[in-house]
Amino acid sequence: GQGGAQPSSSGASQAVYAGDRPAAGIQYGIGAAASPAQVAAWNIDVQPDGSNLPAGSGSVAQGRALYAQACASCHGQQGEGKPMDRLVGGKGTLNSAAPVKTVGSYWPYATSVYDYIHRAMPFNAPGTLSPSDVYAATAYLLYMNGIVPENAVLDARTLPQVRMPNQDGFIGPDPRPDARNAACMKDCGR
Amino acid sequence: GQGGAQPSSSGASQAVYAGDRPAAGIQYGIGAAASPAQVAAWNIDVQPDGSNLPAGSGSVAQGRALYAQACASCHGQQGEGKPMDRLVGGKGTLNSAAPVKTVGSYWPYATSVYDYIHRAMPFNAPGTLSPSDVYAATAYLLYMNGIVPENAVLDARTLPQVRMPNQDGFIGPDPRPDARNAACMKDCGR
Amino acid sequence: GVLALDGLHGAAAADRAASAGAAAWTHEQGKPILSPPYGLPSPHEADVVRRPTDLTPTPLSSWSFTPLQDLDGIITPNGLFFERHHAGVPAISPDAHRLVIHGMVDRPLMLSMDDILRLPSVSRIHFLECSGNTLTEWKGPKEKTVQGTHGLLSCAEWTGVPLSVLAEQVGLRPGVKWMLAEGADAAVMDRSIPIAKVLDDALLVYSQNGERLRPEQGYPLRLLLPGYEGNMNIKWLRRLKFSDQPFYTREETSKYSDLMPDGKARLFTFDMEAKSVITSPSGGMRIGAPGFREIRGLAWSGRGRISRVDVSVDGGRNWQQARLQSPVLPKCLTRFRMMWNWQGGPAILQSRCIDETGYVQPTLAELVAVRGLNSVYHLNAIQSWGVAQNGEVTNVHA
Amino acid sequence: GVLALDGLHGAAAADRAASAGAAAWTHEQGKPILSPPYGLPSPHEADVVRRPTDLTPTPLSSWSFTPLQDLDGIITPNGLFFERHHAGVPAISPDAHRLVIHGMVDRPLMLSMDDILRLPSVSRIHFLECSGNTLTEWKGPKEKTVQGTHGLLSCAEWTGVPLSVLAEQVGLRPGVKWMLAEGADAAVMDRSIPIAKVLDDALLVYSQNGERLRPEQGYPLRLLLPGYEGNMNIKWLRRLKFSDQPFYTREETSKYSDLMPDGKARLFTFDMEAKSVITSPSGGMRIGAPGFREIRGLAWSGRGRISRVDVSVDGGRNWQQARLQSPVLPKCLTRFRMMWNWQGGPAILQSRCIDETGYVQPTLAELVAVRGLNSVYHLNAIQSWGVAQNGEVTNVHA
Ligand code: HEC
Ligand code: HEC
Ligand SMILES: [Ca+2]
Ligand SMILES: [Ca+2]
Ligand SMILES: [Ca+2]
Ligand SMILES: [Ca+2]
Ligand SMILES: [Ca+2]
Ligand SMILES: [Ca+2]
Ligand SMILES: [Co+2]
Ligand SMILES: [Co+2]
Known part of the structure; x- marks a missing residue:
């Protein structure tokens, strides 16, 4: 499910602003070149192929300890949620009347779990975890969801190899417009 | 100097909003009829023909007393201004490098003096003067400016008869556009 | 207020108003300029504010709503622009950014x-x-x-x-x-x-x-x-x-x-499809007297310009074309307006927009027929407001 | 600030910024939603406020100015809309009005x-x-x-x-x-x-x-x-x-x-004739480094649409047509923009607009030639900003 994206068709709309576009093809020489070292400090995203994953590693056991100390207060001892997002379970519910979307049941890529924890968790101290901590937390969440075994150790090599249960659960490209209304004007629906 | 007014030519501009005007010619029946008595309570303006001037009257002498008590602190003992507007003098200065515009030198109609004092003065207690007070204040201002004699008494009949020195000093209709610029693009003004 | 159209303010106010030529504010100096230098709304509009959702466990990752029922035209004042943050509002220094x-x-x-x-x-x-x-x-x-x-x-x-x-x-x-x-x-x-x-x-x-x-x-x-x-x-x-x-x-x-x-879940659904809603009269209001009043609302499409808005006062049986505020701009709110002569009986108000691609805003039934009830996002269906005999307006499905 | 284009903020800020990936605000929760319910500008924009005239003896009958140098586009936020009152700002009850x-x-x-x-x-x-x-x-x-x-x-x-x-x-x-x-x-x-x-x-x-x-x-x-x-x-x-x-x-x-x-005095001169002004760079600013920067300004006419704006960087000898923000609306501000490659020497910046009636904004000399110096109102002449070698921008007559 790569989901190719179609940008909106704004051909007609563009006419409104046709006379109000900056000239194309000019190098203004504004701003500073970003050196490789500078870029490296900002370049934190992790894609499904594992590019950009840092050195370090973490095991399920390390993750269990970390989770109890830094995560459980918000996400529950078993990842059951309350007060914050539920992180465990929900498999088989996606086509039911009450779908439960979690890391285990819904997320397509394990790299996204690493990436998100690294940028935003723990909510009360975001960005404070070391890469090994993040690998460990990810390992424990995947373990709780039955995706990796209890002895799993995650690092830049093993994490991208984890196959998530719902990896094929996403579809694209955007099939909309998908609902049709005939725009009846008089005595409709009789 | 009646100064006929030309509304701006907005023919071309109107096109933008052509599709966005409420329908014409509909009585919506919204709001309450304003009875003659209600209208009378709101209808305070005084035009040069004296229409709408109330009963009451005021003399220069009454105006002198009132002025000293209610006006002089802001407009000066002799109407010389400081801190607020100067009310006296300036005749003959309008075509000089330092024109002085006052009730005496500039205002075209005595009825406007009555009207303005009635609505806005004294600044620290606007709308508190009785019609006779306003006639008196007007009489005194006109007297200080040498427009009415010391024994003048103003009322609804006499006030509109006062001819102001600068009554013919106003011209119209608006003669603009009056300045021309050729919109030169290159090597201009050489 | 949120609830005010007419009829809310008592007879006492109307009586006072009869002598409004003598209103206190006409006889005393008001506030000086720069009260304050960066100005604020009238205290009489204190109820025109953003309001929170009740669905989130923390106000740091949460959202607040724009009071559309109180607004006119198409511009949202910055102070009323809706909010959605995931870690609160950071206090960024523009010099260091x-x-x-x-x-x-x-x-x-x-x-x-x-x-x-x-x-x-x-x-x-x-x-x-x-x-x-x-x-x-x-x-x-x-x-x-x-x-x-x-x-x-x-x-x-x-x-x-x-x-x-x-x-x-x-x-x-x-x-x-x-x-x-x-x-x-x-x-x-x-x-x-x-x-x-x-x-x-x-x-x-x-x-x-x-x-x-x-x-x-x-x-x-x-x-x-x-x-x-x-x-x-x-x-x-x-x-x-x-x-x-x-x-x-x-x-x-x-x-x-x-x-x-x-x-299965649709990934990368980016366009906000054409949608409209009547903002006045709308839920929580009470309209006073029968007679003429303007129905007002907003229409918009992420795919370009709105080309038409229809309004129904009988729950979608019959429709009339509304006036559109000019100029109509692409991917921009478009205010629509239609006079309505309310006879005093029950009514169901709806609006339905069409954009320049020819797309027609669907009914909720049409949307649910293709997407079911689990998709959470992108609900752009026709909204209904019920008007009761007594003028009370409520959120209904019709 | 009023004075800030670039160059105002020291090297210290730039150094701090090099490690902006580790900025404090990226590592702590910000403010919750509704802080406050009716929102306000950033504290870093505290100098973007209306300012008073120094010509009136009382702030009750006085005026305050919009900070045009700090604004973009054509909308003025309500809190910065210029003021002119003659007896202060009355506190009117809408119910009694x-x-x-x-x-x-x-x-x-x-x-x-x-x-x-x-x-x-x-x-x-x-x-x-x-x-x-x-x-x-x-x-x-x-x-x-x-x-x-x-x-x-x-x-x-x-x-x-x-x-x-x-x-x-x-x-x-x-x-x-x-x-x-x-x-x-x-x-x-x-x-x-x-x-x-x-x-x-x-x-x-x-x-x-x-x-x-x-x-x-x-x-x-x-x-x-x-x-x-x-x-x-x-x-x-x-x-x-x-x-x-x-x-x-x-x-x-x-x-x-x-x-x-x-x-003699002209009575009933109502139209605001076509006028324009460069808002950036403008008086009181200091432009930092030579090189490209966009010149921005506003043009408007009480008689309809703006049809053209020309910009000169040499005190009116040579002119170039500026881009106009679309859509251009009648009797509305029109933002104009033109890139300028400043070589670092002295310059005099001017703008001149033409409206749909064909009227050209005059020079001050052209205006004074027909109206003299006593008419007080309706000064719509071309405005000049002098740029010094060191980048300082001042109000000049040229
Ligand atoms: C103080 C509360 C708190 C703590 C502690 C906390 N979280 Fe969270 N977590 C949240 C909140 C709130 C969200 C949802 C944020 C949002 O959606 O904007 C969240 C979301 C998540 C999600 C995304 C869930 C989803 O399905 O989208 C993951 C994964 C997660 N947290 C993992 C962790 C891990 C791992 C830790 C510990 C290292 C942790 N959290 C600690 C509050 C917390
Ligand atoms: C507390 C100060 C104050 C007092 C007292 C006061 N005035 Fe004034 N007056 C002003 C101010 C301020 C203005 C200008 C208001 C404006 O332009 O908005 C003014 C303007 C005027 C003008 C208009 C001048 C012009 O040329 O346009 C007249 C006439 C006048 N006052 C008459 C009076 C009279 C008569 C009284 C007393 C009954 C009075 N004023 C008392 C402050 C005062
Ligand atoms: Ca209200
Ligand atoms: Ca709710
Ligand atoms: Ca989407
Ligand atoms: Ca600033
Ligand atoms: Ca000054
Ligand atoms: Ca005028
Ligand atoms: Co700064
Ligand atoms: Co009210």
């Missing part, structure tokens, strides 16, 4: 705010709508007011640099298909944007309705993707990275994907 | 705010300019910033009832030529309006930029006369009276008349 542009580019750049202000700019009036707007209304009428049902919607004049200009400055390499946009907030919010959108009408925005962005709207810098779901318009923007692949960030997978009845 | 319409009409009316809100409405984006704007600049450069020289100018989206609709409700009698408009403030401000303007595009306004009028702008009700001098756009409107004669009110005789060199 930097934007880094890198990835598949020839000349990676680091830009200060002063740099960005020197670049060529444009201003555009566009709406912004959270794709979660109206999410409470799938299964039945829930929120009481239009602020609750549709208030994750606002509109402003945005000023900034076309992203096409920035792309030229850094030089995109062959094969670039996506751009990651990333914020400097503590959620380090990020989304993948298709390159065609980036080069079409995306803007690097620093001003909103004339003044610099408000903190809640991304001060000092945000992305604007006209017509795309709100979440992608990354606030507090600190980084743009060009790539040949999407990034599958948490927001675009775990959150802003649309679950279908078969358990 | 009434509008009376009478004089040469068949059906005199008294309208409450609730009544007015039921009538058909339109929204229009129009500028408002005090005809005393720029009055300090006749004899030589005086004010230091564009806020001081041109800040009695703002622009908003106004919503209200066309006066033509109200005229139909009351039924104008044959021979009506003027309408008096009167405020409920303690100056009971009043002006005579020609009937053709009333029936053309005059509006009875209750909303500004989406929300109800601010107190300083006439809450709850004002007159809007697109393109006419600001003073005529009566605020806190309580009365409209139709007549066959003008009223010669104090404001239209003693004040807003234009004294010519021969001692």
